[in-house]
Amino acid sequence: MQTAPRRARTSGSSTRRKGAAVTIHEVAERAGVSPMTVSRVVNGNANVRSATRELVMRTVRELNYTPNAAARSLAAAQGTRIALIYTNPSSAYLSELLVGALDGASKAATQLVLDTWDHMTRATERAAARKIAQSVAGVILPPPLCESKAVCSELVAAGIPVVAIASGRFQPDISGVRIDDFRAAQEMTEHLLSHGHSRIAFIKGHPNQTASGLRYEGFQAAMATAGIPIDPTMVQQGFFTYRSGLEATEKLLARKKPPTAIFASNDDMAAAAVSVAHRRGMDVPRDISVVGFDDTPTATTVWPELTTIRQPIAAMAASSIELLLRSIRRRKDGEARVVVDHVVAHLLVKRDSVAPPIST
Amino acid sequence: MQTAPRRARTSGSSTRRKGAAVTIHEVAERAGVSPMTVSRVVNGNANVRSATRELVMRTVRELNYTPNAAARSLAAAQGTRIALIYTNPSSAYLSELLVGALDGASKAATQLVLDTWDHMTRATERAAARKIAQSVAGVILPPPLCESKAVCSELVAAGIPVVAIASGRFQPDISGVRIDDFRAAQEMTEHLLSHGHSRIAFIKGHPNQTASGLRYEGFQAAMATAGIPIDPTMVQQGFFTYRSGLEATEKLLARKKPPTAIFASNDDMAAAAVSVAHRRGMDVPRDISVVGFDDTPTATTVWPELTTIRQPIAAMAASSIELLLRSIRRRKDGEARVVVDHVVAHLLVKRDSVAPPIST
DNA sequence: TTGAATTTTGATAGCGCTATCAACTACGCT
DNA sequence: AGCGTAGTTGATAGCGCTATCAAAATTCAA
Numbered sequence: 005m006q007t008a009p010r011r012a013r014t015s016g017s018s019t020r021r022k023g024a025a026v027t028i029h030e031v032a033e034r035a036g037v038s039p040m041t042v043s044r045v046v047n048g049n050a051n052v053r054s055a056t057r058e059l060v061m062r063t064v065r066e067l068n069y070t071p072n073a074a075a076r077s078l079a080a081a082q083g084t085r086i087a088l089i090y091t092n093p094s095s096a097y098l099s100e101l102l103v104g105a106l107d108g109a110s111k112a113a114t115q116l117v118l119d120t121w122d123h124m125t126r127a128t129e130r131a132a133a134r135k136i137a138q139s140v141a142g143v144i145l146p147p148p149l150c151e152s153k154a155v156c157s158e159l160v161a162a163g164i165p166v167v168a169i170a171s172g173r174f175q176p177d178i179s180g181v182r183i184d185d186f187r188a189a190q191e192m193t194e195h196l197l198s199h200g201h202s203r204i205a206f207i208k209g210h211p212n213q214t215a216s217g218l219r220y221e222g223f224q225a226a227m228a229t230a231g232i233p234i235d236p237t238m239v240q241q242g243f244f245t246y247r248s249g250l251e252a253t254e255k256l257l258a259r260k261k262p263p264t265a266i267f268a269s270n271d272d273m274a275a276a277a278v279s280v281a282h283r284r285g286m287d288v289p290r291d292i293s294v295v296g297f298d299d300t301p302t303a304t305t306v307w308p309e310l311t312t313i314r315q316p317i318a319a320m321a322a323s324s325i326e327l328l329l330r331s332i333r334r335r336k337d338g339e340a341r342v343v344v345d346h347v348v349a350h351l352l353v354k355r356d357s358v359a360p361p362i363s364t
Numbered sequence: 365m366q367t368a369p370r371r372a373r374t375s376g377s378s379t380r381r382k383g384a385a386v387t388i389h390e391v392a393e394r395a396g397v398s399p400m401t402v403s404r405v406v407n408g409n410a411n412v413r414s415a416t417r418e419l420v421m422r423t424v425r426e427l428n429y430t431p432n433a434a435a436r437s438l439a440a441a442q443g444t445r446i447a448l449i450y451t452n453p454s455s456a457y458l459s460e461l462l463v464g465a466l467d468g469a470s471k472a473a474t475q476l477v478l479d480t481w482d483h484m485t486r487a488t489e490r491a492a493a494r495k496i497a498q499s500v501a502g503v504i505l506p507p508p509l510c511e512s513k514a515v516c517s518e519l520v521a522a523g524i525p526v527v528a529i530a531s532g533r534f535q536p537d538i539s540g541v542r543i544d545d546f547r548a549a550q551e552m553t554e555h556l557l558s559h560g561h562s563r564i565a566f567i568k569g570h571p572n573q574t575a576s577g578l579r580y581e582g583f584q585a586a587m588a589t590a591g592i593p594i595d596p597t598m599v600q601q602g603f604f605t606y607r608s609g610l611e612a613t614e615k616l617l618a619r620k621k622p623p624t625a626i627f628a629s630n631d632d633m634a635a636a637a638v639s640v641a642h643r644r645g646m647d648v649p650r651d652i653s654v655v656g657f658d659d660t661p662t663a664t665t666v667w668p669e670l671t672t673i674r675q676p677i678a679a680m681a682a683s684s685i686e687l688l689l690r691s692i693r694r695r696k697d698g699e700a701r702v703v704v705d706h707v708v709a710h711l712l713v714k715r716d717s718v719a720p721p722i723s724t
Numbered sequence: 725t726t727g728a729a730t731t732t733t734g735a736t737a738g739c740g741c742t743a744t745c746a747a748c749t750a751c752g753c754t
Numbered sequence: 755a756g757c758g759t760a761g762t763t764g765a766t767a768g769c770g771c772t773a774t775c776a777a778a779a780t781t782c783a784a
Binding site for chain 4: 077
């Protein structure tokens with residue numbers, strides 16, 4: 005029990021000392037164990053007798069101890085840096101994603117590094133993945149990067165944990181944090197249905213993203229349940245861009261019997277739909293209802309503001325970091341890679357772009 | 365010269381050692397000085413002979429040394445954290461701002477903390493400012509927060525350095541990083557003029573932001589130089605929101621002799637102008653040209669893509685961090701507060717929303 | 725009951741950096 | 755010359771935590 009030296013410092017001459025922060029030594033002393041044991045408990049190491057563990061945990065709670073992040077990462081000599089790699093174009097999430105990730109990172113005292121991978125070939129992506137794998141302990145992959153088999157496999161091969169955000173498919177080997185796209189699309193369709201719409205058009209998302217498929221399936225399911233057959237000409241292929249939304253909507257509204265509602269797979273395309281409707285002299289939502297998906301800033305920028313599905317991107321990013329950290333620690337303790345699929349709740353945000361159809 | 369122990373470790377048995385990271389010791393050894401001296405140089409401490417300083421700096425550059433953030437904040441017992449406080453609503457900058465700030469922060473091994481101050485009264489803002497001043501060493505203030513006298517004065521009173529981003533006015537007491545809004549607006553107006561436009565309408569920005577005034581003045585100056593009087597009814601008050609742009613444009617286009625070009629003080633309002641024009645059956649840019657300001661994602665989301673002024677927000681955020689860090693260090697060394705006004709270059713981005721007027 | 729295999733615990737030695745103060749330079753002065 | 759005084763530099767001692775390995779306590783088989 006190295007109580008003596010401790011006492012010496014505590015009562016003694018320690019010239020520089022931070023404010024109130026409780027240290028691991030104080031916890032150790034109070035609990036009557038060594039700092040090392042406290043460290044083990046705090047880090048969830050297995051080899052601690054459960055009686056000891058509980059004693060320490062209680063003390064930690066009593067003293068309200070929080071490990072010092074700087075010291076931890078210094079001692080661990082394992083710069084726990086996490087990379088967030090994004091490909092800008094489609095990513096209207098970005099800012100929220102960053103806010104959440106940064107928040108999670110600073111809570112966990114982890115350094116977050118950003119990387120943009122634009123205009124890359126499959127080969128360059130592979131190379132980049134290999135390179136980043138050497139400098140960070142974990143990677144967060146928002147769409148559409150998380151759909152790239154090349155990137156994922158390279159990262160997994162390098163043995164670092166990966167979390168995919170908002171990826172529709174639950175991939176083997178990598179963990180995911182996402183909403184239930186299927187269910188959300190279903191709810192949105194039901195929402196439209198409940199307003200009395202039946203001629204509902206759907207603008208699909210980019211085919212390279214699995215979420216697109218799930219959203220469409222959710223739509224199909226709701227329509228089927230309502231017993232309304234889907235007119236294939238009322239389903240247009242989009243690519244998540246405003247431009248593609250414009251084109252899809254033009255086709256939809258050029259029909260002799262246009263839809264009374266348009267369900268676009270994301271907000272940008274929904275905004276485009278509103279724009280085209282306006283151009284044709286239609287009022288939204290009086291003449292046609294339009295709904296989007298994602299609740300990006302676009303949804304509240306356009307007028308009328310869009311009814312859409314909110315994904316808690318920030319929270320998702322934050323929990324990705326926690327997830328990553330947990331598996332990094334686990335890996336260090338030699339445990340097996342654990343893959344989790346974390347589904348978080350979405351929310352149907354009702355705004356001003358939906359009304360009952362005129363012809364009801 | 366404590367070379368001996370150093371050698372021992374270098375050649376010796378050091379069981380745990382991080383990958384490639386260059387340490388302060390390596391720099392010191394190479395430069396033939398003590399680690400302490402390197403530390404002093406890196407931290408910009410004054411008491412180092414300039415010959416020594418340069419030698420060390422060269423070595424640092426040669427070895428590409430980056431201080432270890434964890435070790436630094438552990439030793440200093442004073443985590444150099446800097447806060448980025450934003451008020452979301454108007455801030456379409458956010459994501460770029462964050463990317464830049466994060467980049468700057470990680471380069472400088474500083475922790476960045478984010479804070480949102482929405483829906484606050486002057487009093488709560490004061491309180492929040494006082495509180496944050498205690499937990500961080502510096503603050504970055506993007507608009508519109510940087511225009512709040514209450515916040516600024518509180519922060520300045522607390523003695524912590526503040527950098528205002530993209531604030532039009534150059535405030536005393538706080539440093540700023542911004543573009544030349546006046547000049548940029550002038551250039552944009554000249555651009556329109558050079559295409560043959562003369563009936564140019566202007567949609568002003570929110571009156572509580574100084575940049576709004578400067579942009580309008582730039583417009584005025586260019587028109588004056590061209591010898592074209594400004595029709596006051598062609599100048600509408602906007603508030604940087606899409607909605608306000610909608611209303612302003614409605615008024616503008618309802619006139620018997622509508623403008624041939626609209627210069628909106630930001631991209632959201634310009635996008636709104638495009639939308640209204642479309643609704644009235646006008647083609648952009650054939651029937652009317654529209655230009656924006658800021659080059660936010662909105663500019664490339666709408667169709668046609670907007671000609672606008674690009675502010676290098678990311679770079680501005682990054683240099684804010686550097687600026688802040690420098691004055692934090694300086695303050696620690698007991699030097700006086702230094703206020704700088706850093707004007708960065710803007711860029712006129714020509715896209716598809718401008719064409720010569722039909723009636724020329 | 726005893727010895728080996730196992731689990732649990734603690735002492736030691738840093739991680740990379742900086743605060744502190746002592747030591748060592750120049751200088752200018754009586 | 756002798757001695758401050760300011761300006762530079764370095765040695766020392768941690769910051770709070772964890773990797774490592776040895777010691778101690780426990781379990782289990784024989």
